[in-house]
Amino acid sequence: MQLGTNVPKELNNSANQQVKCILQKLKHPYELISLPWLRARQELRLRRIDGYYTAILLSEMAPFGQLSAPLYLENWYWFEPQAATALDRAERQHGVIRGSHQAKWFESIGITPTVEVNSAEELVLLLKRKRVDSILMDLEAFEETAKRVELDPSEIASEFFRYVPLGVYFSTAYLQQYPDFLAQFNQAIPLCSQTPFTLSASEQTTIVHHVLHQALALAKQSKIQSALAQANQQQWPEKQIVQYDQQWIQELNLQISGLAEAMLQTELSQYLQHWQQQFNGQIAEIMLTDQQGRNVAISELTSDFWQGDEAKFQDLYQSKLDYVFDEVSFDASTQRFLVHLSIPIKDVSEQHIGVLILGIDVELTLQQCQLSDGNGRCL
Incomplete structure (x- = not known):
């Protein structure tokens, strides 16, 4: 594979490190060629190189290739x-x-x-x-x-x-020759990630100001408190949680209407769906978990059942913070950037009984929060 890059090859920066790391993990031979952006795009059109980075998605290049998932x-x-x-x-x-x-x-x-x-x-x-x-x-x-x-x-x-999103733009000709390559490349990106993409302090403040008050009010509602109290009465061994989680994931992959679909249809999950609508798409999903990180209610189908092994749950339980943001993630299928805001739920004795996790569409929220209805609320 011959890749053009505008990044000086002698620099050991994150783009070079990531691309080299991914291709080495895939055991895919490669050669890097120093090219400015304009020249790289031209060389790819003429099929003289197989890809270039760092690249953005350009409509003019759509007939000639495909952009990888973001390197950063x-x-x-x-x-x-x-x-x-x-x-x-x-x-x-x-x-x-x-x-x-x-x-x-x-x-x-x-x-x-x-x-x-x-x-x-x-x-x-x-x-x-x-x-x-x-x-x-x-x-x-x-x-x-x-x-x-x-x-x-x-x-x-x-x-x-x-x-x-900045990634590697691979030529159509190369992807046709190696049809499984792009999926393998994208799967290897997290293994070679250099620095996580996090919200700036001002962005966190904007989002917290927009949603935290309503989320705290939701967490105190009796139907939420009762559901968590009931779930916490039935503690599961980790082996049982993992088995349930695997079944949940397998059914989703096979598009079987099973555990996830059943939870989505519960009265509490439907209530979360209704509550979510007030944010006009800015909140993409809601997960309500018990003390063990098991889903109790969801507003959208979630990729897994158990949140207890993930940072958005663990970071909150290991601290005394009022809320925690995780890293910004990019969903290639929807082209949306999401961040999860995790909020502890406590009972009347101030004991942790669960976590409310809001998946927030970062771009839409920040864009709408630059507008105002005169009372400081995002439109």
Whole structure:
């Protein structure tokens, strides 16, 4: 396999490490070729290379290949001087890094940036000197660059735009020759993951402000408390939990209407479905678990029955926190980015009796929370 990459091969960064790790685990011979983005796309169209990274999903490339699951995610924000926020976005002067993913995105929607530069430092300096009204940049990259160029963050307004998955773009010809390769590559990504993608502090605050009050009220309802008290009276040995969990997973894989479907139809699960609707798609799923992490009620079909062996359950029980966020995950089938917010449920004596887990569509929630009904509520 010949892969083009815009990442300098001599750098031991996360993209290079991940790709090398995955291909080595798959025992798949490869060669890396240094190519800029534009050249790499052209070489793939001409079938001279088998893929390239880091890549984003581009409509113009759809006939020529397929993007892998994300190696990592970028968190794109608009950054603007406070005075520029009064301008309509179409009237703002944009700066961009030449050849970047953002530059390609501007091109795809017909926007011509006012200024193109060669580095992140140059781009943020343009903003600092007010030579442009707006830049679109990864949040972490902006924060690091702003420190280097001594830009005061209080002078800059920020607005969430979208998450952008970066992966390897493999050619159609190569995937036709090796039809099982992409699935194997995607399955190996978690084994070679470098750094988890987590919400920023400001994003966590936004989501907590939006849903925590309602979730705490839900956790105190008598029907929730009663269901958990009843479930906790019947403690299972771990062997029994694992067997039940395996049956749950197997039935889902075989599309059998079994354990999961039966729980989804219970009165409490249907109540959670109704409660979830008030968030207009921002909450993608709800799981209510007992002390052992067993599902007691669900608003959507869940991939497994037992949450007790997962971080979203364990991290909460091992701490005294009021809530815990897990890592942001990308669902390739729905193209949605989810994060789980876990909230402890306690009885009147303040004893842990279960956990309420909300699966939140991060992009939709952050986008809607930039709007307001005048009372601080997300639209």
